[in-house]
Amino acid sequence: MREGSLEAPTRLPLDWENPDFYDEAKLDAEMRRIFDICHGCRRCFNLCDSFPRLFDLVDESANGELDTVDSKDFKKVVDACTLCDMCFLTKCPYVPPHEFNLDFPHLLLRYRAVEAKKNGVGAADRALTETDRNGKWATLISGAVNWATRRGSPMRGLEEKVAGIDPNAELPKYASQTLEARAKANPPARDEAAPAKARKVALYATCYGDYNDTSIGVAALAVLAKNGVETKVVYPGCCGMPKLEQGLLDEVADGARKVAAALAPYIDEGYDIVAPVPSCALMLKFEWPLILPNDASVKRLADATFDLSEYVVDIAKKEGLAEGMAPVEGGVAFHMSCHSRAQNFGQKGAELLRLIPQADVAVVERCSGHGGAWGYKKGNFETAMKVGKPAMRQLDTAGKKHVVSECPLAGIHIEQGIETLAGDKPKPERVSHPIVLMARAYGVASE
Structure with a gap:
């Protein structure tokens, strides 16, 4: 043996x-x-x-x-x-x-x-899995929701009792307009000065990218358009990672079938499916085919799906990126998230950052400790901070102007940890994804 x-x-x-x-x-x-x-x-x-x-x-x-x-x-x-x-x-x-x-x-x-x-699943945990329902109403009243969920809000005590959310955990904010709505109002137009590429991208917005931080998707659309790629935003529904964490496999499977069916016409038309959040790319590429191994539509979607950093690096290697990027000053401390590593394709986020001229990139490949909704919960938050402390310390002491993780929830958690470690020292700016820094370098950022 x-x-x-x-x-x-x-x-x-x-x-x-x-x-x-x-x-x-x-x-x-x-x-x-x-x-x-x-x-x-x-x-x-x-x-x-x-x-x-x-x-x-x-x-x-x-x-x-x-x-x-x-x-x-x-x-x-x-x-x-x-x-x-x-x-x-x-x-x-x-x-x-x-x-x-x-x-x-x-x-x-x-x-x-x-x-x-x-x-069954407890009411509080069940509520956290309903990301589409939560996002649809939260974006309508984002100001009130963001006030109620900020640290120090008088509502956090109620959220602790009702939803089991630790009052000290930094929670993601909601956007006032979804990524789909932003893209519809300002459709991404391919840069006519850039050589047209034989690529078309359907950006799978993800629940976080659609309802919470739209800057990632906006930056991705701008960078792809700058590089001659035809792009559009699609979002048929959540990848189901929050439900997977609760063991709701039948509901994850139902969601996979729904999303695979909705994205099939885009694949038919030659679109690549690109996911800006690593956890969601992991679900589409790996977890769904393991849950539904005999579903041809799910397998086809998995084969057509790319992580955002993976995709931009592939363009750079095969066709080359458009010229015109300026250096991003101050250097970048890059956190390699667990669900990026789990895709087993190398440090694509760091490779993307190094495509920016004169990029000074320090890579930290340790767990942030957050683990999705797990890290928000009472009883878990302190453990999440303990597990993530080595990564937070390395990112803080790297001495860079920016800190970035491809996982946006890990990024928020890391920022909170650095605040605790840094004390009165200047803190690096958290950037929500490497693509945002590339969009800045191109001068096409609209955050």
């Missing part, structure tokens, strides 16, 4: 439609099998809080082995997982095709799916 696999990790489809997937006895047996392997290995001790919790359970048990750990305590391990996938992709030597067939994140996802099917 091999000690560890030297082959590339291979993710196996989720067998979530099989009744055995939800059998609690079989789930417990599989958790004990995998947790025992993890206990004997412990290479993931420093990735997130799941592994210290697991190892503490074992070490503090009656005989120091897994067989004397009560199964009810496994929930503590599950609750700390943010589905970042870093253990699977960067640490574990026993992932498929190794015969141990160890996929820690998907095991814990299965636990959540069983829990959701048995007990």
Whole structure:
């Protein structure tokens, strides 16, 4: 038997439609099998809080082995997982095709799916998964919503009681106009001075890019247009990552079918699908095909989907970028987000930044600790800050004018952490995505 696999990790489809997937006895047996392997290995001790919790359970048990750990305590391990996938992709030597067939994140996802099917999802967690519903009404009254959700607002105490949101967590703001509406009012026009490229892009806005921070999409449209790419904004619905985190696999599958059907005509017309948020690109490219492995439309969409940084770097390598970028002064501390790393395509965000003339880029490849909505919650926020502190410290001490992460939620969390660490020192400016700095360099930014 091999000690560890030297082959590339291979993710196996989720067998979530099989009744055995939800059998609690079989789930417990599989958790004990995998947790025992993890206990004997412990290479993931420093990735997130799941592994210290697991190892503490074992070490503090009656005989120091897994067989004397009560199964009810496994929930503590599950609750700390943010589905970042870093253990699977960067640490574990026993992932498929190794015969141990160890996929820690998907095991814990299965636990959540069983829990959701048995007990349902709590009202507060359910509300956080409804990103399209929330975004549609929040953009209509964005001023009031942003006031109510800011740190220090008198409403945060109520939000803590009703929604379980930690009052100290910085929350994303809502835009007063969606990206779709902005693009409709000011359609992106291809720069006639730029050589036309045989590329067409349907920018999949994502719920965050459509309802919260539209500057990422606006910058992407401007940079692509500057480079002769025909672009348009499309947003049929959320990628389902918030629902995946809650184990609502049937709802994720329904959303995947809906979005794949809506984007199929664009693929037919030769459009590439580009997602500006790494978590959403990850869902379309990797998670959806594992949930619906026999769905041809989902597979076709996965093959046509690109992460935004990945796509711009591809243009630069194959056709070259349009001239006219000016240097961005002061340097950039770039955070490589977990869901960028999970796409397994290298440091595309850093490559994009280095396409800007005289770019001074320092890369930090450590987890921000945030983990989507997980990091907002009471009981998680302090852990999220603890896990993210090494990355925050490195980004702060890099001495650059700008700090940027491709993951916008990680960026907000990092900014808050740097505020805590920096004290009275000057703080770097948070930029929501590398594409925003490229748009500034081109002089086409409209944030």
